[in-house]
Amino acid sequence: MIEVRHASKHHGRRTLWNDLSFDVARGEIVCLVGPSGSGKSTLLDCVGHLDALDSGTIRIAGEPVCRNRRQARLLRQRYLGYLFQDFGLVADMTAQANIDIARASRGPNRGVRTSDALDRVGLTGRATDRVHELSGGEQQRVAMARLLVKRPSVILADEPTSALDDGNAAMVLDLLAELAGDGAAVLIATHSPAVEALATRSVSLNAPKT
Ligand SMILES: Nc1ncnc2c1ncn2[C@@H]1O[C@H](COP(=O)(O)OP(=O)(O)OP(=O)(O)O)[C@@H](O)[C@H]1O
Known part of the structure; x- marks a missing residue:
């Protein structure tokens, strides 16, 4: 589902990664690991159409990631789900409205109802809270609820448990495993x-x- 081939990325004279190749198939959870600054988030951004490689290719469901903004938006809507801190939630909209945006852009997979998704992530009764009124960990769980509604084929997660206590971290990991079990390709930094x-x-x- 995700194919990375001979990928390289530099910032100035520093090489983050060079000639990197790997795949993530449907149902797989692949972790990107390495020291701080090794370029894990940058690589997720490149897979997620938010940054560009210097050389090499990335394909999602056989379609190349490209710089054409319209095509990138279509690929994002069709295949991708993000679990990034501070990404993609609209701060002055409610939790429910943020999740409903994902419902509007979902692909062929059938996700759960918004209220069920909020229940699953422990945010029962918080549907009408605005995102900026939620804690970092609660925002992360709204992003998780959005994945349950959209059921994307590819999930990109950047430190998905770092803002969460042990119980909520375990819940998010269970849900990611469930989505992979349903066939999503999951890539986690x-x-x-x-x-x-x-x-x-x-x-x-x-x-x-350098
Ligand atoms: N736009 C940019 N311009 C210059 N350098 C950048 C840019 N974006 C990221 N970097 C640098 O690239 C390196 C890799 O950053 P990245 O956030 O991808 O690493 P990471 O492995 O995810 O780190 P961490 O584990 O600390 O989150 C860092 O040294 C960062 O400063």
């Missing part, structure tokens, strides 16, 4: 051994080279 333990395998990134 993480430092957490608990998240890595969930993975089918890991891709290790090295410290950047």
